[in-house]
Amino acid sequence: MSPTIHPLVTELSTIASQLRVDVLACLGLVVLVPYLYVRQRRSKLNTRISTVNSEKLGDEGNLTKPLSLPPGPPSWPIFGYLPGLPKVKVWEVFNKWAETYGDIIYVPNFKNHIIILNSAEAIFELLERRGNIYSDRPHMVMMQLMTFDRSTAFAHYGSNWRRHRKLYNQQMNITAVSKFRGYQSAAAQSLLANLLDSPEDFARHCRTFSAAIVMNISYGHQIAPQNDQVVQLSEATGLAFSQASQPGYYMVDNFPILQHVPSFFPFASFQRLAEEIRKATYRSRTIPFRRVVDGMKKGDAKRCFVSDSLNDLNGVDLSSSGEKDFDVEEFENREDVSLIKDVAGGIFGAGSATTTSALHSFMLAMVMFPRVQKRAQEELDHVLGLGRLPTFEDQSQLPYIGAIVREVLRWFPVTPSALPHTTTEDDVYKGYLIPKGTILIPNVRSLLHDPKIYPNPDEFRPERFLPDKNGNIARDPAAQGAFGFGRRICAGRNLAEASIWISAASLLAVFDITPALDENGKPIDVKPAFAGAPGFFDHPLPFKCRIEPRSERAKKIILDNCSTA
Numbered sequence: 001m002s003p004t005i006h007p008l009v010t011e012l013s014t015i016a017s018q019l020r021v022d023v024l025a026c027l028g029l030v031v032l033v034p035y036l037y038v039r040q041r042r043s044k045l046n047t048r049i050s051t052v053n054s055e056k057l058g059d060e061g062n063l064t065k066p067l068s069l070p071p072g073p074p075s076w077p078i079f080g081y082l083p084g085l086p087k088v089k090v091w092e093v094f095n096k097w098a099e100t101y102g103d104i105i106y107v108p109n110f111k112n113h114i115i116i117l118n119s120a121e122a123i124f125e126l127l128e129r130r131g132n133i134y135s136d137r138p139h140m141v142m143m144q145l146m147t148f149d150r151s152t153a154f155a156h157y158g159s160n161w162r163r164h165r166k167l168y169n170q171q172m173n174i175t176a177v178s179k180f181r182g183y184q185s186a187a188a189q190s191l192l193a194n195l196l197d198s199p200e201d202f203a204r205h206c207r208t209f210s211a212a213i214v215m216n217i218s219y220g221h222q223i224a225p226q227n228d229q230v231v232q233l234s235e236a237t238g239l240a241f242s243q244a245s246q247p248g249y250y251m252v253d254n255f256p257i258l259q260h261v262p263s264f265f266p267f268a269s270f271q272r273l274a275e276e277i278r279k280a281t282y283r284s285r286t287i288p289f290r291r292v293v294d295g296m297k298k299g300d301a302k303r304c305f306v307s308d309s310l311n312d313l314n315g316v317d318l319s320s321s322g323e324k325d326f327d328v329e330e331f332e333n334r335e336d337v338s339l340i341k342d343v344a345g346g347i348f349g350a351g352s353a354t355t356t357s358a359l360h361s362f363m364l365a366m367v368m369f370p371r372v373q374k375r376a377q378e379e380l381d382h383v384l385g386l387g388r389l390p391t392f393e394d395q396s397q398l399p400y401i402g403a404i405v406r407e408v409l410r411w412f413p414v415t416p417s418a419l420p421h422t423t424t425e426d427d428v429y430k431g432y433l434i435p436k437g438t439i440l441i442p443n444v445r446s447l448l449h450d451p452k453i454y455p456n457p458d459e460f461r462p463e464r465f466l467p468d469k470n471g472n473i474a475r476d477p478a479a480q481g482a483f484g485f486g487r488r489i490c491a492g493r494n495l496a497e498a499s500i501w502i503s504a505a506s507l508l509a510v511f512d513i514t515p516a517l518d519e520n521g522k523p524i525d526v527k528p529a530f531a532g533a534p535g536f537f538d539h540p541l542p543f544k545c546r547i548e549p550r551s552e553r554a555k556k557i558i559l560d561n562c563s564t565a
């Protein structure tokens with residue numbers, strides 16, 4: 001007699017077997033879907049290669065051999081180059097690859113064709129001269145989820161991006177940008193007062209300096225000395241932006257299908273992070289924007305990017321908008337207004353951490369290269385006569401300070417691999433196919449440290465950039481990659497250079513920056529150590545130094561002219 005099986009057991013075993021079937025089906029899908037996806041991509045790519053081959057080979061013998069993708073480290077059929085792009089000190093790995101594979105290196109990941117450009121020739125040919133098809137940004141899921149694709153830096157190449165750049169150009173071209181000099185000088189003076197007050201906190205003071213400039217410029221917002229709400233919100237989003245800008249940093253960028261996973265799933269922490277950042281981004285853009293609108297309605301808005309841009313719009317006169325019938329959300333949703341809001345909202349992310357990083361590198365260089373500091377101070381003393389702070393009007397008489405700014409940009413590039421560019425069409429370069437949608441990463445660090453162009457590249461030597469008798473500067477890093485390339489070149493470079501200039505000149509006019517002392521009173525040796533990214537920005541690792549007034553007179557200049565922020 002067969003034993004009686006309890007109905008519950010039968011039910012459970014049925015569920016278990018169904019589960020096994022489900023688990024097996026899921027496992028099958030997990031393997032099958034990527035396999036089919038990659039197979040389809042491969043066959044598309046092969047078709048593209050043969051199409052381009054037949055077009056080009058028939059093209060008056062332009063090409064002598066069939067096209068291929070550029071060489072690169074061994075990669076797997078489905079997953080691409082498995083270790084993925086290095087997350088820190090990318091340029092060291094890129095330089096090593098260049099020894100084996102040459103100047104143009106193919107490193108696919110699961111989803112993207114990625115090409116590293118290691119030589120000036122390839123970088124300028126593709127990103128500048130062929131800029132019409134090399135100026136898009138990668139489609140990155142995490143960027144979209146966090147709404148960073150609304151910023152200029154990650155807007156896709158096209159009419160909307162052009163409107164962003166037009167606004168930037170109107171407000172920040174080399175002439176227009178001078179209207180913001182008052183904000184930059186005031187921030188430099190607060191920097192001096194803060195350093196006199198608490199020199200050991202110099203890293204924080206540098207951050208405050210950059211934040212004060214970009215907040216004033218974007219929104220006329222004078223930041224609070226501590227815990228400024230808008231700065232805190234913007235800083236929270238800054239790191240996320242930097243990380244999300246690196247192709248493949250988040251798994252969802254390799255497997256876009258994951259973006260449909262609901263945020264409550266245990267492994268969907270990226271969804272929860274994206275949601276947080278989305279909210280913070282919205283608030284960091286909306287709070288200061290609405291303050292400007294309120295100020296314009298009352299007639300007491302400060303001059304800034306937002307107020308100037310709104311004033312330039314046809315048919316907008318906020319001072320006459322009655323309280324009752326003015327709907328701020330409706331106003332913000334106007335296409336031309338929301339563009340201004342988006343552009344202004346991206347300024348902090350693009351301009352604050354970058355300027356801070358350059359200022360930290362400047363301080364590090366001053367500690368490590370006292371000869372440079374001494375020469376700069378001699379120049380300043382000669383022009384200022386030890387009696388006042390420098391102003392922008394002194395710029396033409398202080399060429400060595402100008403050269404220091406350029407050497408800062410070269411010595412340790414803030415953006416060692418710029419921002420990724422993406423192609424919008426198939427292209428051929430030196431017999432290699434560069435498929436449409438390829439992400440291109442220029443090795444800026446190696447460009448600016450090429451010993452053939454900049455001998456002893458690790459030495460901080462501003463003399464490289466002293467203007468010749470015609471005022472020309474050889475191999476100016478600002479034009480050689482420090483601010484990126486072609487149509488996507490940094491839109492705030494004029495402002496950034498001016499901020500670094502006024503801070504460097506003001507600091508050296510009144511302070512000596514020297515190594516910190518150990519417990520025996522001996523100077524502590526400082527080595528250049530940098531975070532090595534991750535992502536878009538790089539910055540020096542924390543270091544100690546002494547920042548002391550050069551004399552009693554210098555101290556008095558600070559006390560008489562500067563107040564803390």
Ligand code: HEM
Pocket residue numbers: 152153154155165346347350351352354355358414415418419420421481482483484485486487488489490491492493495496
């Ligand atoms: C030392 C400071 C700075 C450095 C080193 C720097 C560097 C860069 C680099 C490398 C890019 C990417 C260029 C490319 O894709 O080829 C970029 C883009 C950009 N930067 Fe800067 N930047 C700095 C400061 C600023 C400031 C102060 C602002 C704003 C006021 C700003 C606004 C932008 C914008 C809007 C873009 C995106 C341009 C586009 O995609 O069309 N940057 N920057």
